[in-house]
Amino acid sequence: MITLQMMQFTAVVLMLLLTVKLLFLRERRIKSRQARQARWLMAGGTALMVVHFAIQLKTGLRLQGVTQSVMLNLAMLIPASYLFARAVLLLTSSSSVATRQNEQVLMRSLLRPLQRRGRLSLADRWMGPVVWTVTMVMLAVAALTDGQPLLSDASELRLAEKAGAVLYMLMQGYYTWRHSVSLVAMRRALHNYYDRDTDGMLRWMQYSIVGLMLLALMVPVAIFGSGPGMLIVAFAVYFFLFYLVDSFCFYLTSPAPERMQAAEQNAAEVEEEEKLESLKIEKLKDAAALSPEMMSEVGQAVEAWKTRGGYRQAGLLQPLAAQDIGITRYRLTAWLHQRGQKYTEWITQLRLEEAKRVMQEHPDWSTEAVADYCGFNSREYFHRVFKESLGMTPTQYQKATNLPDFTN
Numbered sequence: 250m251i252t253l254q255m256m257q258f259t260a261v262v263l264m265l266l267l268t269v270k271l272l273f274l275r276e277r278r279i280k281s282r283q284a285r286q287a288r289w290l291m292a293g294g295t296a297l298m299v300v301h302f303a304i305q306l307k308t309g310l311r312l313q314g315v316t317q318s319v320m321l322n323l324a325m326l327i328p329a330s331y332l333f334a335r336a337v338l339l340l341t342s343s344s345s346v347a348t349r350q351n352e353q354v355l356m357r358s359l360l361r362p363l364q365r366r367g368r369l370s371l372a373d374r375w376m377g378p379v380v381w382t383v384t385m386v387m388l389a390v391a392a393l394t395d396g397q398p399l400l401s402d403a404s405e406l407r408l409a410e411k412a413g414a415v416l417y418m419l420m421q422g423y424y425t426w427r428h429s430v431s432l433v434a435m436r437r438a439l440h441n442y443y444d445r446d447t448d449g450m451l452r453w454m455q456y457s458i459v460g461l462m463l464l465a466l467m468v469p470v471a472i473f474g475s476g477p478g479m480l481i482v483a484f485a486v487y488f489f490l491f492y493l494v495d496s497f498c499f500y501l502t503s504p505a506p507e508r509m510q511a512a513e514q515n516a517a518e519v520e521e522e523e524k525l526e527s528l529k530i531e532k533l534k535d536a537a538a539l540s541p542e543m544m545s546e547v548g549q550a551v552e553a554w555k556t557r558g559g560y561r562q563a564g565l566l567q568p569l570a571a572q573d574i575g576i577t578r579y580r581l582t583a584w585l586h587q588r589g590q591k592y593t594e595w596i597t598q599l600r601l602e603e604a605k606r607v608m609q610e611h612p613d614w615s616t617e618a619v620a621d622y623c624g625f626n627s628r629e630y631f632h633r634v635f636k637e638s639l640g641m642t643p644t645q646y647q648k649a650t651n652l653p654d655f656t657n
Contacts, residue, residue, distance in 0.1 A: 251480055253479070253480075254306060254309075256480060256483050256484075257302050257305050257306040258306055259487070260298070260302040260483070260487060261299055261302045261303050261306060263487055263490075263491060264295050264296075264298040264299040264302060264490070265299050267295045267490070267491065267494040267495075268292055268295040268296050268299060270494070270495075270498055271288060271291055271292035271295060271494065271498065272292055274288060274498060274501060274502060275502065278501070278502040279501050279502065279506075280506060280507055281506050281507070281510060283339045283340065284339075284340065284501050284506050286339055287335075287336040287337070287339040287340050287497075287501070288336075288501060290332045290333075290335050290336035290339070291332065291333065291336040291494060291497055293332045294328075294329045294330070294331075294332035294333045294336065295329075295490075295494060297325055297328060297329040297332070298325070298329050298490070300325065301321070301322070301325035301326065301329070304321060304325075305318070305321065319410045320388055320410065322468075323384055323385075323388070323410065323413045323414070323417070324381075324385065326417070326468055327377065327380055327381045327384060327413075327417050327420070328377060328378075328381050330377075330417070330420070330421060330461075330464065330465075330468070331376070331377025331378070331380075331381070331420065331424075332377075333461065333493065334377070334420075334421065334424035334425075334428070334461060335369070335373065335374075335377065335424075336497070337428055337454065337457055337458070337461070337493075337497075338369065338373060338424060338427055338428060338431065339369070340454070340500070340506070341427075341428055341431035341432055341435060341454060372423070373424075373427060376420055376423055376424070377420060380416045380417065380419075380420045383413075383416060384409075384412075384413035384416055384417070387409040387412055387413060388406065388409050388410065388413065390409070391403070391405040391406045391408065391409035392406055414468075414469040417465065417468065417469070418465045418466070418469065420465075421461060421462065421464065421465030422462070422465060424461065425458055425461055425462040425465070428454070428458040428461070429458060432451065432454055432455060432458065435451060435454075435509060435512075435513070436448060436451065437516070437591070438509075438512040438513050438515070438516040439451070439509070439512045439593070440591035440592060440593040440594065441512075441515070441516060441519070441567055441582055441585075441591055441592045441593070442511070442512040442515045442516070442566060442567045442568075442592065442593075443508075443512065443566065443567075443592075443593055444563075444564065444565045444566065444567075444570075444592070444593065444596045444597070444624070444626075445593065445597065445625075445626055445630060446593060446597070446630075446634070447508070447512075447593075450500070450503070450505040450508070450509070451505075451509075453492075453496035453497075453499075453500060454500075456492070456496075457492070457493050457496065457497075460489040460492065460493060461493075463485075463489070464486065464489060467482050467485060467486060468486070515566075515567060515568060515578065518578065519578045519579045519582050520579075522577050522578055522579035523579045523583070526577070526579060526580075539580065539583045539584060539587060543580070544584060544587065547576055547580050547581070547584040548584070550574050550575055550576055551574055551584070554570075554573060554574045554575075555599065558603075559573045559574070560596055560599040560600060560603070560624060561600070561603065561622065561623055561624040562624055563621070563624045563625070563626060564626065565596065565624065567581065567582070567592045570592070570596070596624075597634055597638075598638070600623040600624050600625060601623075601634065601635060601638055601639075603622075603623045604619050604620070604623045604625075604631070604635065604643070605646070607619050607622060607623065608643065608646065608647060609650065612647065616628055616631065616632065616643045616644070619631070619643065631643070
């Protein structure tokens with residue numbers, strides 16, 4: 250039978266291995282300063298968990314009484330969860346934007362909001378330390394004023410422990426909200442920059458954000474609970490922490506942070522172009538508003554570009570497309586926004602329409618040839634988006650349109 254001591258020993262070993270993995274990540278593969286900071290924050294969180302479970306295992310506080318164990322849990326889990334949340338928040342913060350030299354004072358004032366991108370707010374930095382401090386003060390006051398021996402299971406101390414658990418949940422709720430807002434902005438930046446779906450590289454963040462919120466709900470149960478159900482909760486917590494740290498390490502050492510930084514840089518520069526254009530017409534506009542005349546002008550330029558087959562270039566990033574069309578990135582982004590589209594879905598739809606036309610005119614072409622001609626990065630991606638859009642594979646589409654089938 251699995252005992253509590255076995256679970257605690259497993260937690261010590263698991264957290265220790267994850268800490269070692271974080272410490273020995275190849276530094277040269279972590280390009281971003283924010284990513285390096287996030288790595289040390291995450292390592293600090295896992296190290297605290299090692300200490301926490303080691304103390305629990307060594308002293309047997311869980312078996313001695315609820316109060317002693319709960320106080321240790323609150324003292325260690327609040328800062329550890331804060332470090333985990335802040336590490337993820339650093340990765341979901343936009344990259345800072347370097348401004349040009351010799352800018353005029355007016356331009357500096359306009360670009361100041363862009364310079365603040367990627368910086369954590371005071372609430373982001375201090376929410377965790379404040380919650381921990383308030384909780385520790387409440388526990389200390391309750392322990393000293395209840396008239397009972399120190400660490401006794403008094404009603405005042407139990408009330409302070411429950412208040413600390415509530416504060417912990419509120420802290421986790423705040424960081425979950427901040428993560429979610431930043432994740433939406435990251436996806437928007439990707440969809441307005443790359444010519445293919447790149448949501449996959451952020452999927453671990455989405456799962457981690459959900460996991461952090463579930464952790465906020467499960468940890469109070471783990472703090473106060475007892476019995477066989479505790480093993481299930483403990484297993485869920487261990488699994489999530491392993492997934493969070495392992496995915497975090499994989500993300501840091503992959504090309505994803507640099508790609509994300511490029512997309513966010515582009516989003517910031519589009520915002521800069523919008524403000525520059527607003528200056529030219531001497532009035533500020535909505536973030537994505539073009540006049541009907543400008544919409545028509547951009548539409549004509551886009552149609553001419555489509556006639557030339559410009560969208561069939563593989564790896565066509567949004568800045569390259571705007572340059573090829575002959576318009577600014579801001580105008581392309583605003584034009585798409587007012588049509589209810591993102592760059593990724595727009596360029597993909599153009600390529601899908603071209604693929605259907607090519608398949609009808611050249612039934613002998615392989616799907617790989619069609620994908621390559623239309624600008625898709627790979628045959629697999631072409632198959633996936635084709636099926637998502639039309640509900641059938643390219644081969645099934647041929648059969649449905651009474652065209653001869655072909656094999657690769």
